[in-house]
Amino acid sequence: AQTVTQSQPEMSVQEAETVTLSCTYDTSESNYYLFWYKQPPSRQMILVIRQEAYKQQNATENRFSVNFQKAAKSFSLKISDSQLGDTAMYFCAFMKPGGYQKVTFGTGTKLQVIP
Amino acid sequence: ETGVTQTPRHLVMGMTNKKSLKCEQHLGHNAMYWYKQSAKKPLELMFVYNFKEQTENNSVPSRFSPECPNSSHLFLHLHTLQPEDSALYLCASSQVFLGGREVSPLHFGNGTRLTVT
Numbered sequence: 218a219q220t221v222t223q224s225q226p227e228m229s230v231q232e233a234e235t236v237t238l239s240c241t242y243d244t245s246e247s248n249y250y251l252f253w254y255k256q257p258p259s260r261q262m263i264l265v266i267r268q269e270a271y272k273q274q275n276a277t278e279n280r281f282s283v284n285f286q287k288a289a290k291s292f293s294l295k296i297s298d299s300q301l302g303d304t305a306m307y308f309c310a311f312m313k314p315g316g317y318q319k320v321t322f323g324t325g326t327k328l329q330v331i332p
Numbered sequence: 333e334t335g336v337t338q339t340p341r342h343l344v345m346g347m348t349n350k351k352s353l354k355c356e357q358h359l360g361h362n363a364m365y366w367y368k369q370s371a372k373k374p375l376e377l378m379f380v381y382n383f384k385e386q387t388e389n390n391s392v393p394s395r396f397s398p399e400c401p402n403s404s405h406l407f408l409h410l411h412t413l414q415p416e417d418s419a420l421y422l423c424a425s426s427q428v429f430l431g432g433r434e435v436s437p438l439h440f441g442n443g444t445r446l447t448v449t
Binding site: 221226250252254259260261262263264267308312314317318319320321322323324325 | 363365372373374375377380382387388420422424426428435436437438439440441442443445
């Protein structure tokens, strides 16, 4: 079974600064996908970024980028130029391909962007 | 209009009540999911419907009963719940591709905040 660990329950960052959220996972699979989801107060979980394990290049989406270290089983999210709208819960998630999407989530990190 | 719509947004019910949560997806996906989100715990997968067939039931108590009449609609029927069932219930959908490496991430609704008194 897979496990996903987010060791930072809460974090804060000044507006326009950079913050990194950490995530580690445990799996015996060689092919899998990793995601970061954002859950603002509106409660809808929104996909921020995804990474395929077979790709060495780190994924980027505008101000969001990841540092994927497959050997260390680490998948951190970097948010650059933080904005007030980035205030939310952030969940790291693991998924095996094949069939329906069986996703394992971490417990989340609550990020507060301070004006 | 979001791709996945859940109603009601909030629900308060007594332990003897019967109620239903509704989820509708407008994305043309073929799989739908119910998740339970409790404070300080990872999201818990409750049920999965893949091509309208239930393919997963993660040891969920029988007081929760899912129904998937078609690939766009998913219900969660609730009866004789307990206070510990109070949580945010999230519906999600995705596209399942048979074979190959293509993967669709989960698309979530806004959830139903359930309080059992």
